Amino acid sequence: MPVMKLRLYVAGQTPKSMAALSNLQQICVAHLDGKYDLEVIDLIKNPQLAQGDQILAIPTLVRNLPVPIRKIIGDLSNVDRVLVGLDLRGSQHDGNGETRSGFDKAIGAKT
Amino acid sequence: MAKSTKSADFAAAMNGKAHHSSLPKAPTGIQGLDEISGGGLPRGRTAIVCGGPGCGKSMLGMEFLIHGAQDFDEPGVLLAFEETPQEMASNVASLGFDLKHLVETRKLFLDFVYVEPSEIQETGEYDLEALFIRLQHAVDSVGAKRICLDTLEALFSGFSNEGLLRSELRRLFRWLKERNLTTVITAEKGEKTLTRHGLEEYVSDCVILLDHRVRDQISTRRLRIVKYRGTSHGADEYPFLIDNQGISVLPVTSLEMTHKVSNERVPTGIADLDEMLGGKGFFRGSSVLISGTAGSGKTTMAASFADATCRRGERCLFIGFEESVAQVARNMSSVGLNLKQWVEKDLLVHEAWRPSQYGIEMHLLRIHKLIDSVKPQHVIIDPITNLITGSAQRDVYSMLMRLMDYLKGRKITSVFTNLNVNSDQLEQTDIGISSLCDTWILCRDAELNGERNRCMYILKSRGMAHSNQIREFVMSARGIRLIPPYVGSGVVLTGSSRIAQESKERAEAQIRSQEIEQKQETLERKRAALEAQIMIMKMDFAAEELELEKIIREGQSRQKQVQIERNAMSHLRLGKQESKSESFLTKSAGEPS
Numbered sequence: 001m002p003v004m005k006l007r008l009y010v011a012g013q014t015p016k017s018m019a020a021l022s023n024l025q026q027i028c029v030a031h032l033d034g035k036y037d038l039e040v041i042d043l044i045k046n047p048q049l050a051q052g053d054q055i056l057a058i059p060t061l062v063r064n065l066p067v068p069i070r071k072i073i074g075d076l077s078n079v080d081r082v083l084v085g086l087d088l089r090g091s092q093h094d095g096n097g098e099t100r101s102g103f104d105k106a107i108g109a110k111t
Numbered sequence: 112m113a114k115s116t117k118s119a120d121f122a123a124a125m126n127g128k129a130h131h132s133s134l135p136k137a138p139t140g141i142q143g144l145d146e147i148s149g150g151g152l153p154r155g156r157t158a159i160v161c162g163g164p165g166c167g168k169s170m171l172g173m174e175f176l177i178h179g180a181q182d183f184d185e186p187g188v189l190l191a192f193e194e195t196p197q198e199m200a201s202n203v204a205s206l207g208f209d210l211k212h213l214v215e216t217r218k219l220f221l222d223f224v225y226v227e228p229s230e231i232q233e234t235g236e237y238d239l240e241a242l243f244i245r246l247q248h249a250v251d252s253v254g255a256k257r258i259c260l261d262t263l264e265a266l267f268s269g270f271s272n273e274g275l276l277r278s279e280l281r282r283l284f285r286w287l288k289e290r291n292l293t294t295v296i297t298a299e300k301g302e303k304t305l306t307r308h309g310l311e312e313y314v315s316d317c318v319i320l321l322d323h324r325v326r327d328q329i330s331t332r333r334l335r336i337v338k339y340r341g342t343s344h345g346a347d348e349y350p351f352l353i354d355n356q357g358i359s360v361l362p363v364t365s366l367e368m369t370h371k372v373s374n375e376r377v378p379t380g381i382a383d384l385d386e387m388l389g390g391k392g393f394f395r396g397s398s399v400l401i402s403g404t405a406g407s408g409k410t411t412m413a414a415s416f417a418d419a420t421c422r423r424g425e426r427c428l429f430i431g432f433e434e435s436v437a438q439v440a441r442n443m444s445s446v447g448l449n450l451k452q453w454v455e456k457d458l459l460v461h462e463a464w465r466p467s468q469y470g471i472e473m474h475l476l477r478i479h480k481l482i483d484s485v486k487p488q489h490v491i492i493d494p495i496t497n498l499i500t501g502s503a504q505r506d507v508y509s510m511l512m513r514l515m516d517y518l519k520g521r522k523i524t525s526v527f528t529n530l531n532v533n534s535d536q537l538e539q540t541d542i543g544i545s546s547l548c549d550t551w552i553l554c555r556d557a558e559l560n561g562e563r564n565r566c567m568y569i570l571k572s573r574g575m576a577h578s579n580q581i582r583e584f585v586m587s588a589r590g591i592r593l594i595p596p597y598v599g600s601g602v603v604l605t606g607s608s609r610i611a612q613e614s615k616e617r618a619e620a621q622i623r624s625q626e627i628e629q630k631q632e633t634l635e636r637k638r639a640a641l642e643a644q645i646m647i648m649k650m651d652f653a654a655e656e657l658e659l660e661k662i663i664r665e666g667q668s669r670q671k672q673v674q675i676e677r678n679a680m681s682h683l684r685l686g687k688q689e690s691k692s693e694s695f696l697t698k699s700a701g702e703p704s
Contacts, residue, residue, distance in 0.1 A: 011240040020235070043241055047248035050241050054225045057270070058240035073270075074235030085232035 004036040004086070005065035011058045012044045016075045020059035023076035031088050061085075134341045137185070137257065137293040140178025141171065142480075143360030147345035148317075148336060155291040157284055157314045161298040161306045162321030167332060167353050168297040171321070172259035173199065174357050175295050177208050180218035185256035185293075188220045188249040192265035196221040206357045220249040226269030233271060239279040243286060250290065258287065259295045264308050284313050305337065316340050322348070331470045334360055350472030354480075361476050361513070372396065377489070377524055380419030381412065383593035384552075387569055387578035393550055394574065395488075396522035398515050400545055402529035403554030408565050408584050408591075409528040410434070412552070413491045414443045414450060415591055416526055420489045421453035428487035430478060431463040432497040439463075447590045460485045466497035474498050475510045479517065490518060494528040495544070511544050549573045554584065557605050564606035567593065583609065 008024055010017035021040065028036050043050050043058070053062050057073040063086055072085040083089050136150035145151050152158045152175070160168045176187035191199060199221065200210040213219035222245060249255065263280075270276050287294045296314065298306035305311045311318050318337040323330060333348040351360040376391035385392045393399055399416075401409045413429075420427045431439055439461070440450045453459035462481060469477070475498075482490060498507055511527075518525045527548070545551055550572040556563045565584035569577045582593035583605045597604040597612050604612050 009241060011244060014240075016236050016238070023235075043244045047244045050245045050248070051222060055241040055245075056224065056226065056239055056266070057237040057242075059237060060241065069230060070232065071230050072232045072234055074233050074237040077235035081232060081234040085234065 002035070002066050004032060004063060006036055006038045007053065007062045007064065008038065008040045009050070009053070009055045009058060009060045009062070010040060010042055012042065014058075017059050019075040019077065020061070023079070023082070024061060027076070027079060027082055031083065063087075136342075137179070138183060139171075139175045140182050141174050141358045141360065143349065143351065144171075144334070144358070147349055147360065148339065149342050149344055152293055152295065153316045153339070153341070154293050155288065156316040157287055157294040157296060158317035158319060159296050159298055159306065159311055159314045160319045160321060161300050161311070163300045163323060166300075166321040166323045167351070167358060168321055169194070169261050170202075170353055171319075171358055172261050172295040172297050173203055176219060176257055176259050177203065177210075177213065179257045179293075180213050181208075186218045186220075186253040187257035187259065188222070188246070188253065188255040190222050190224055190246065190249070190258070190260045192224045192226060192260075192262050194261075195223045206355060208357075217253050220253045220255065222249050224265070226265050228269050231269060238275065239266075239283075242279075243283070246286075250292065256291075256293060257295075258292045259297070261295075261297045262299060263296050264298050264306065264310065267308050280310070281313055311338075321351075326470070331472055350470070350476065352473055352476045354477075356480065359476055359480060361472055361479070361510075371522070373522060378419050378423075379412075380415035380417070380422075381591045381593065383582065383591075384412075387580065387582065387593065388550070388572055389575045389577055391575075393524060395524055396519055397524060397549035397573075398519065398547065399524070399526045399550045399552065400529055400548035401526065401552045401554060402531055402545070403567075404531050404556055407554035407556055408567070408586060409530070409554055410439070410493050411443065411446055411448075411586060411591065412554070412567075412584075413493050413526050413528055414439065414448050415446075416489070417459060417491055418443075418448045418450065418453070420524075421456070421458040424458065425488040426457075426485065427453070427459050427489045427491065428481060428485050429459060429461045429491045429493070430481070431461070431493050432466045433494065434463065436461045436463050445588065446586045447588050460487065471498050471506050471510050475514050478514065482518070482521075482523070487523060489524045489526070491526045492528070494530045496528075496530040508544060512547055515544075515547050545570075557583075559605065560608050562606050562608075566596070566605060 006024075006028075008021060010020065024038070028038065041049050043055070049055075053060075053064075053071075055062075059073070059075060061072040061076060061082075063070040063072075070085055070087065072082055076082050080089075135154040136145075136148070136152065137154040138145050138151035139148075160171050162168050173189070176189055179185040179187050189199070194202070196210075196214075203210055210219065210221070214221060224242075224245075246258070250258065266276060266280075267273070296310065298308070298310050300320070301307040301309070305318060305320060315338070317339045320335045320337050322333045322335070324333065325331075332351050332353065334351045335348045336344045336346065349360050351358055373395040375395040376393065377395050378385050378392040379388065401412050403409050410433075417427045417429050429439075434442070436454075440454070443450050450459060450461070454461055460481070464477075466474070478490075478492070495507075495511060498511075515525065527544075529544075551570040552567060553570045554565060554567045557566045558564075565586075566581050567584045568579070568581045580595060583596050585592045585594055594609075597609040
């Protein structure tokens with residue numbers, strides 16, 4: 001499984017943002033087996049970053065890699081929907097194991 | 112302008128004036144819109160611009176920002192939901208706006224908001240705080256006073272939670288108001304509501320509706336201020352145009368009749384016509400109507416006026432709807448008018464376009480714009496009748512009235528030609544604008560003895576003494592002359608009849624003078640004959656006299672001889688008989704008598 005590059009956009013320490021972060025951490029531990037790169041961006045500190053990923057809603061989780069880009073908005077309280085949104089449901093059927101694993105190692109080394 | 116009423120316009124104009132100071136306005140810089148809205152959009156508040164696709168909403172919002180940044184020192188933010196900044200820049204580049212420069216000089220901030228529902232998965236609670244953060248960031252980075260959200264409704268396609276969206280929109284409008292941002296929100300027109308998602312419910316300060324209609328294959332854009340809280344505004348539908356200078360809205364003129372008048376006169380270019388108009392010509396800034404049937408010389412008369420104005424060094428705008436620029440120039444050279452030289456000297460601006468090219472509003476808008484750019488002292492429109500093509504008569508009337516007011520307000524002398532199709536109703540224009548004109552010259556044909564001749568007369572000319580004569584309009588390579596027709600022996604004759612009559616009279620006069628000469632000659636001859644006779648008689652007498660004198664002299668000399676002989680004889684007889692011989696002598700002297 002490739003390393004998933006995730007960004008969680010929040011705006012200060014609001015209850016929704018805090019809930020989203022803790023929900024995401026649980027999902028990552030349970031389903032991503034450490035193969036993820038999570039960046040939390042606080043737009044109150046860095047408002048200019050909202051433009052790049054086209055963020056409107058808070059909180060928003062963006063999966064930049066693997067492509068295509070996915071966006072999940074909300075406090076991520078519905079785990080099933082989050083998994084569907086991240087293409088984690090059914091990702092086991094992925095066939096290109098070998099090439100992917102080499103790629104994964106390269107990325108994983110960095111993490 | 113179908114729904115326009117004069118009184119409503121007037122009331123709006125009057126009220127608009129009174130409200131100018133009460134509610135602060137942010138001028139849009141869009142020609143005409145500021146006039147009908149009494150100064151612009153409500154400052155620090157939100158205005159909705161709604162309309163169907165392609166009606167010009169985005170353009171209006173864009174111009175509002177650009178003019179704000181360029182002309183009013185109010186930086187702006189554009190939050191575009193539908194077009195990327197690159198697309199936006201190329202859209203307005205054709206209008207001569209350099210978006211890139213404005214962005215670089217930090218007068219404009221462009222943010223493209225991309226909402227793609229297929230990429231978004233919703234789970235749990237969220238809000239649109241990031242939108243606010245982006246807006247705040249944009250506003251802060253240029254110090255924005257104006258903001259345009261184009262088209263905000265795109266949010267409805269991106270988020271499924273409508274209840275949340277609506278509460279966030281409400282928060283957004285409050286947010287904008289708190290920051291005192293003058294905002295334009297564009298919205299798609301709904302089927303029964305002004306906007307598809309009912310945004311007008313939240314924004315109640317100002318709603319502008321744009322419309323794009325096609326009638327008789329001629330499209331017209333219209334703008335209406337549906338609502339403007341706290342201010343009176345023109346409530347009509349105003350036509351507007353998007354061309355290479357952006358949006359312009361009619362009317363661009365005041366609706367009040369307060370223009371100053373001039374006593375200055377301008378020559379008409381036809382000396383005879385000047386003479387008919389009290390010797391001086393038209394009033395400067397007055398409106399002149401030249402109406403007449405086809406081929407009665409309307410254009411020529413108008414062209415003479417143009418020629419005269421250019422000759423004085425004044426600018427003239429000639430707008431033609433019938434003939435191309437080159438054609439008019441060629442045709443007028445046949446009556447000795449060289450219009451080309453004035454075009455080359457930039458004194459005459461000659462524009463010609465097809466009357467069917469636009470609806471009436473667009474024509475007049477284009478005329479307005481031309482006047483604004485050319486800044487002429489005189490305007491000629493030839494003919495106004497063609498404007499009626501594709502427009503209702505009432506619209507044309509109201510539009511022409513506005514145009515005339517506009518021209519008068521600027522002290523521009525205007526000459527309109529009007530083609531009368533129906534020769535029975537010559538003293539009537541199709542559009543009924545004659546009452547608006549100050550001077551009305553009527554050209555007509557007079558048919559007599561198998562020919563048509565051009566006649567003209569001045570039907571009215573306000574404020575000046577003018578001739579009541581019907582003159583014959585004669586065009587030649589030397590120019591135009593208005594010849595008084597033949598009015599002798601109880602008939603009015605024109606053309607060749609007039610010429611024939613005049614030559615007949617000339618011939619008669621000649622004969623009369625010849626007769627007098629002859630009589631004088633006869634008299635002279637008689638006098639000469641008489642004198643000759645006298646001479647002969649004198650000569651005869653002189654001859655006779657000589658003869659007689661000769662006889663007398665002979666007689667006398669004979670008598671003398673006799674005397675001498677007698678004396679000699681008495682000498683011989685001696686002294687005493689001398690007295691006898693004397694008495695004898697006396698006797699003999701009496702004998703010849």
